[in-house]
Amino acid sequence: MEILIFFLHGLGYAGLLFLVSAGLTLIFGMMNILNFAHAAMYMLGAYLSYSIMNHFTGQLWISLLICPVALFIIGALVQRFLLRPVHKLGHVHELLMTFGLAYIITELVQWYWGNYPLAVNVDGVLNSTVHVIGLTYPVYRIFIFLCAIVVGTLMALILYKTRLGIIIRAAVNDSEMVNALGVNVPLVFTGVFAFGTALSGFAGVIAAPLLSVFPGMAHEILIDAFVVIVVGGFGSLGGAVVASLIIGLLQSFGVLLIPQLSMALAYLLMVIVLIIKPSGLFGEESL
Amino acid sequence: MLEVRDIHSYYGGSHILHGVIMDLKEGELVCLLGRNGVGKSTTLKSIMGIVQPKQGSIRFNDKELIGSAPYQVARLGIGYVPEDRRIFRSLTVHENLLMGIKGRNKDNTGKNSWSIEQVYDLFPNLGKRRNNKGAHLSGGEQQMLTVSRTLMGNPRIILVDEPTEGLAPLVAKDVLDMLATVRKSGVTVLMVEQNFKLAVKVADRFYVMTKGQIVFEGDREALLAAEDVRKKYLEV
Numbered sequence: 001m002e003i004l005i006f007f008l009h010g011l012g013y014a015g016l017l018f019l020v021s022a023g024l025t026l027i028f029g030m031m032n033i034l035n036f037a038h039a040a041m042y043m044l045g046a047y048l049s050y051s052i053m054n055h056f057t058g059q060l061w062i063s064l065l066i067c068p069v070a071l072f073i074i075g076a077l078v079q080r081f082l083l084r085p086v087h088k089l090g091h092v093h094e095l096l097m098t099f100g101l102a103y104i105i106t107e108l109v110q111w112y113w114g115n116y117p118l119a120v121n122v123d124g125v126l127n128s129t130v131h132v133i134g135l136t137y138p139v140y141r142i143f144i145f146l147c148a149i150v151v152g153t154l155m156a157l158i159l160y161k162t163r164l165g166i167i168i169r170a171a172v173n174d175s176e177m178v179n180a181l182g183v184n185v186p187l188v189f190t191g192v193f194a195f196g197t198a199l200s201g202f203a204g205v206i207a208a209p210l211l212s213v214f215p216g217m218a219h220e221i222l223i224d225a226f227v228v229i230v231v232g233g234f235g236s237l238g239g240a241v242v243a244s245l246i247i248g249l250l251q252s253f254g255v256l257l258i259p260q261l262s263m264a265l266a267y268l269l270m271v272i273v274l275i276i277k278p279s280g281l282f283g284e285e286s287l
Numbered sequence: 288m289l290e291v292r293d294i295h296s297y298y299g300g301s302h303i304l305h306g307v308i309m310d311l312k313e314g315e316l317v318c319l320l321g322r323n324g325v326g327k328s329t330t331l332k333s334i335m336g337i338v339q340p341k342q343g344s345i346r347f348n349d350k351e352l353i354g355s356a357p358y359q360v361a362r363l364g365i366g367y368v369p370e371d372r373r374i375f376r377s378l379t380v381h382e383n384l385l386m387g388i389k390g391r392n393k394d395n396t397g398k399n400s401w402s403i404e405q406v407y408d409l410f411p412n413l414g415k416r417r418n419n420k421g422a423h424l425s426g427g428e429q430q431m432l433t434v435s436r437t438l439m440g441n442p443r444i445i446l447v448d449e450p451t452e453g454l455a456p457l458v459a460k461d462v463l464d465m466l467a468t469v470r471k472s473g474v475t476v477l478m479v480e481q482n483f484k485l486a487v488k489v490a491d492r493f494y495v496m497t498k499g500q501i502v503f504e505g506d507r508e509a510l511l512a513a514e515d516v517r518k519k520y521l522e523v
Contacts, residue, residue: 166382167389170375177373180335182361182440183389 001135006252012141012210014248015148019203020221021228022155022240023196029172029235031189032091033083037098039222040105041197045071045204046213047113050120053208060122063205068198075197079190102218110215117214126209144206151199152241159237168192172235224251227270233283242281288313288475289334289365289444294343294353296326296333303329304340305499311444316466316476318490320483320521326499327479328370331446334477335367336360347444362391366442370449370479372429374436376422380413383421383432387439406435409468427458434465438474445469447478451485463489483521487511495520 024038048070049063056062078101086093121127126143129136159165167188171178179185204217211217228247232239247266254262261268273280289311296304303326311317319327332338334345336357345352352360361367375383384403407414410431416424424432430450437445447466451459459482467489470476480486486493493510495503503516510516 163385163389166378166385170378170382170386173375173377174373176337176357177369177375178386179357180337180361180367180369181387181389181436182358182391183386184356184358186356 002256004132004135005137006256007249008137008141010249010252011145011245012248013251014244015145016203016207016210017221017224017228017248018148018240018244019151019206020200021225021232021244022152022237023199024225025229025232025235025237025240026168026172026192027196028229030168030175030192031083031094033094033098034091034226035098035193035196036095036222037078037101037105038196038200039218039225040102041071041075042200042204042207042221043109043213043215043218044074044105045201046120046208046217047109047118047204048201049205049208050113050118050213053120054118058121058123060126060205060209064202067205068202071201072194072198075194076190078197079193083193084186084190106215106218113213115215117212119212120208122209140209144210147202147206148244151202152237155237224266227266229280230270231273231280233280236280236282239280239282288348289477290344290346291330291334292344292346294330294333294340294345296329296338296340298329298338303499304333306343307333307496307499308501309494311475311477313443313475314470314473315492316470316478316490317492317494318486319477319479319494319496320481320486321496322520323481325496327496328448329499330496331367331448331477331479334360334446335365337367361440361442364441364443366437366440366445366474368433368437368445368447368450370452372426372433374421374424374429374432376420378421379418380421380424380432381417383436384439387436389440391440400441401438403439406438410435410465425458426454427461430454430458430462431465434462434469438469442474444475444477447476449479449481451480451482459485483517 020039020042024035027033027035045067048067052063052066053060082097082101083094086097122140126140128139130139159169167178167183171185171188175185207217224247228240228243231246232243246269250265250269251262254265291307291309293306293308294304295302295306307330319330321327329338333340334352336352336355336359340353347363347365350363375386378386384406407417412428413431413435416428421429421432434447450462450466454462463485466476466478478490487507487510492506494501495516497520502520503513505513
């Protein structure tokens with residue numbers, strides 16, 4: 001029974017990780033930007049949701065609508081006015097830009113919302129528990145996993161069934177060539193960056209009731225999200241799904257089986273994958 | 288239809304093109320020859336806007352191209368077939384071709400408009416492999432696919448960079464035959480080639496380049512007659 005609990009816990013965390021890393025892997029795969037500000041956007045989404053839910057309405061779904069839209073706009077502005085101008089200077093400048101941005105967002109969040117953890121409470125069904133074969137389990141964790149499945153399915157449909165998806169996948173392979181075929185790649189970059197940021201904000205909204213909201217939350221998930229994209233393979237959605245599940249379950253069962261090493265397991269896995277298949281489980285061999 | 292006037296381009300810090308002058312007339316198949324590293328690829332990239340010349344002028348049907356992004360140049364009707372093929376490896380053959388349609392030149396839907404079915408008819412090998420990933424094609428098939436992908440945009444001109452590089456002689460001949468077919472359909476072709484012996488069979492006119500400048504211009508007879516040019520700039 002205990003095993004089932006840990007399994008479900010692992011799935012919940014995997015869902016959250018997927019929501020954060022799916023956008024990150026597209027941004028990284030296409031634009032080659034190691035976006036250090038990605039998790040800061042997740043945190044921003046969580047704090048915005050806190051304000052919406054505590055001062056405006058207690059409804060989670062309103063946060064789930066408003067925050068991603070707000071983060072989409074922020075992401076588009078960041079890409080257009082901060083990242084695009086430094087693009088020609090090379091990857092290091094883009095990386096430093098997102099790194100600085102992450103610090104600025106964290107400082108602003110602390111200045112406005114304070115340094116202490118804030119609780120976000122949901123009510124209704126989401127706050128209840130279910131009974132699964134003799135177990136009592138919180139609905140909210142299952143809800144997180146379901147959200148990840150819905151988002152993942154939608155992303156897969158867009159990527160594999162639409163023209164836009166073909167462009168995005170082609171740009172992951174070779175964005176210069178896509179540009180030479182007449183596609184306005186800078187615009188696609190802005191769109192994908194904004195979408196990835198929105199997704200991260202969505203994940204923040206979902207994480208808030210589970211983990212509460214605090215300035216360190218960005219840091220905590222950022223490292224795991226990077227492990228996910230390295231293990232899964234750059235720019236691969238399928239890789240992000242599988243790696244999120246592995247890391248999520250590994251974290252969960254690590255605590256159960258070898259608590260002393262549980263923090264190190266994800267990195268250990270990353271090291272092993274990098275040695276055996278440097279491009280990640282689902283990455284292109286040529287990368 | 289395309290006039291390149293005195294362009295100077297830089298790659299990183301180095302000055303690659305030192306005033307290149309070229310002209311392309313409608314319906315021609317022109318070949319740019321020269322040794323490795325003399326600036327042939329940079330010339331194509333400069334026309335395409337992938338490399339932005341610091342000086343000079345490139346006019347396509349009297350419209351200045353310098354300053355335009357590659358996607359804008361492509362939409363005007365200039366197709367680019369890069370060196371090393373650069374197909375989208377994780378996309379299927381069919382999806383690769385769909386990518387070419389995306390940037391289609393809207394003014395040119397008339398006489399030389401291409402459809403995916405036409406490409407499959409012309410190159411049955413690609414049709415047979417339409418659901419295969421790009422990465423799984425042979426070198427020759429990949430080259431056919433890059434050219435076809437560019438044709439899907441209905442270009443007026445295609446710029447083809449070293450299409451036979453790394454291909455077996457028979458396959459190389461197929462690829463050049465393909466370019467001859469493309470030209471017959473009404474598309475102007477500017478091709479960069481190292482292999483003088485192959486190029487001389489298909490092209491109408493030749494430019495020879497060295498150190499970022501054009502040192503010879505002429506038709507097949509003129510090139511065959513100019514032994515000094517061939518010895519000095521082409522033969523190894």
